[in-house]
Amino acid sequence: MIKTVSGAGSLKGSLQLPPDKSISQRAAIFSLLYDGKSRIRNYSQAQDPQSTLRCVQQLGAIVKEDSGDLIIEGKGRDGLVEPKQDLDCGNSGTAMRLLSGVLVGAGISAKLIGDASLCGRTMTRIIEPLEAMGAHILARNSAYAPLFINRVEPLRPMEFELPVPSAQLKSCILLAGLFGEEVTRVIETLPSRDHTERLLNLHQQWENGKKIISASIADEIPEQSYTIPGDFSAAAFWLVAGAIQNNAEMLIENVGLNPTRSALLDILGDMGADLIIENERMEGAEPVGDIKVKGSDLKAVEIDPKMIPNCIDELPILAVAMLFAEGTSVISGAEELRHKETDRIMAMSKMLKAVGANFEEQEDGLIIHGDPEFTFQSAEFESFHDHRIAMASAVLSLKGKGESKIKDAESAAVSYPTFWEDLEKMMN
Incomplete structure (x- = not known):
C-alpha cells in the first residue's frame, strides 16, 4: 500500500x-505461566501481540474475551503442553526470544517460525546461553529462525552478564531460569527495559553499579490483571x-x-x-x-x-x-x-x-x-x-x-x- x-x-x-506492544506480549506470556485466570484490559490488537497470544494458546493457555477485556487462564509452569503445530511468531522478535526461554525452561520441544523479516534477524545471542542451560537448538546457518528447540539435559542455572543492553535477551534467560531449582542471575551493566522484572516482581539488587536480577522456581508468578x-x-x-x-x-x-x-x-x-x-x-x-x-x-x-x-x-x-x-x-x-x-x-x-x-x-x-x-x-x-x-x-x-x-x-x-x-x- x-x-x-x-x-x-x-x-x-x-x-x-x-x-503498549512490549507490555502486552509479556502480559500474555506471563499469564500463561500463572496458575489461574488473569484479566488484562486494553490488550494490543497489533500484529505482534496477536502472534504472541496465538502462541501462548498453543502452549495451553485458554483465552477468552469478556466486555472487551482479555481473560487468560494460565496453566502454571508445570502445566504447559507441547504445541501440535509450529509456533508462528510473525514479525515479533519479542515472542521468539521470550518463548524460547519458556520452552527451554519447561523442557518442551517445539519449532519457532516467523515471517521473512524475523527470519533475517540473528538469534545467536539467545542460542548460546540457552544451550549452556541444557538446550539443543537447531537454527538456519546456526543463527537464524526457524529454531528447533529441545532441552536434552537437566536445566542448569546461569550467572549471565549481558553482552549488550537487551531486554529481550535478559527476559529470555530469566524466563528459562524461572523453571530451575537453583537461582539464575542476569547481570546488567547498562539499563534496558525493565518490564519483565516489574511484571514478574523479580528480585533485584545492585552491586558495583551493576543490576543483578534473579529467577528460580521459588519465585511466585503473580496474576497479570491490569490495564496495559x-x-x-x-x-x-x-x-x-x-x-x-x-x-x-x-x-x-x-x-x-x-x-x-x-x-x-x-x-x-x-x-x-x-x-x-x-x-x-x-x-x-x-x-x-x-x-x-x-x-x-x-x-x-x-x-x-x-x-x-x-x-x-x-x-x-x-x-x-x-x-x-x-x-x-x-x-x-x-x-x-x-x-x-x-x-x-x-x-x-x-x-x-x-x-x-x-x-x-x-x-x-x-x-x-x-x-x-x-x-x-x-x-x-x-x-x-x-x-x-x-x-x-x-x-x-x-x-x-x-x-x-x-x-x-x-x-x-x-x-x-x-x-x-x-x-x-x-x-x-
Whole structure:
C-alpha cells in the first residue's frame, strides 16, 4: 500500500494511543505461566501481540474475551503442553526470544517460525546461553529462525552478564531460569527495559553499579490483571510531530512512562521541546501519564551512547526532530539499529536523503546538520516494510510543501494499527 501524506499547517487535538506492544506480549506470556485466570484490559490488537497470544494458546493457555477485556487462564509452569503445530511468531522478535526461554525452561520441544523479516534477524545471542542451560537448538546457518528447540539435559542455572543492553535477551534467560531449582542471575551493566522484572516482581539488587536480577522456581508468578498503558514508542511520533510543527498543540493520553523506555522525553527536553506531563499515576507496576506537546524552537543535541538502549526504537523519529533543530546533532553507539526489522541506520539515511537533508551516515549512527527553516517540496519514501520507518516518514512528510508518498505503508500496523486514521484526525 502506498500512502499519500500532505504537508500540514498545524496539528491539534487529543489522542488515545494503541496499547503498549512490549507490555502486552509479556502480559500474555506471563499469564500463561500463572496458575489461574488473569484479566488484562486494553490488550494490543497489533500484529505482534496477536502472534504472541496465538502462541501462548498453543502452549495451553485458554483465552477468552469478556466486555472487551482479555481473560487468560494460565496453566502454571508445570502445566504447559507441547504445541501440535509450529509456533508462528510473525514479525515479533519479542515472542521468539521470550518463548524460547519458556520452552527451554519447561523442557518442551517445539519449532519457532516467523515471517521473512524475523527470519533475517540473528538469534545467536539467545542460542548460546540457552544451550549452556541444557538446550539443543537447531537454527538456519546456526543463527537464524526457524529454531528447533529441545532441552536434552537437566536445566542448569546461569550467572549471565549481558553482552549488550537487551531486554529481550535478559527476559529470555530469566524466563528459562524461572523453571530451575537453583537461582539464575542476569547481570546488567547498562539499563534496558525493565518490564519483565516489574511484571514478574523479580528480585533485584545492585552491586558495583551493576543490576543483578534473579529467577528460580521459588519465585511466585503473580496474576497479570491490569490495564496495559499506551505505547510510549507510539507516542514518540506525535511528540516529535508536535514539536516540529508550527502552531501544533496536542494532548497524548494514557502514555506509559516507564523510565527505562522514556529517554526520548529527556532528549526532546534538552532540544527545547515544549512538553508537559499531567495526571501521573500507576497502572499495576507501570507509571502512566498524559503529555501535552506544542510547536517549539529546537536546538541540536548529541545523544549519550549510554542512553541509546533507552531510546533505540525512537531513533528513527528523533532523526526527524534533529533535521529541524538548530545545529548539528549526533547519534552514535547505535550499531544495534542495523539488526532490527531492517538495517534502520540505512533506512533512516534513505529517508533523510529523500528530502535532500544534510547528513552523514556512520557505522553506528548518523550526524545530522539541522536547520529550523529546512524545507522540501515532496518526496517518495521507502519504508523497507519497517513500521517505525513508515511512521517516521509520515511525520517528515507533514513538513513538505506538497504531497509525499510512503511505500508499504501498511507496515505501520505491526505496532500501530490506527496510525493513518489518527494522522488524518490530527490534521483536520
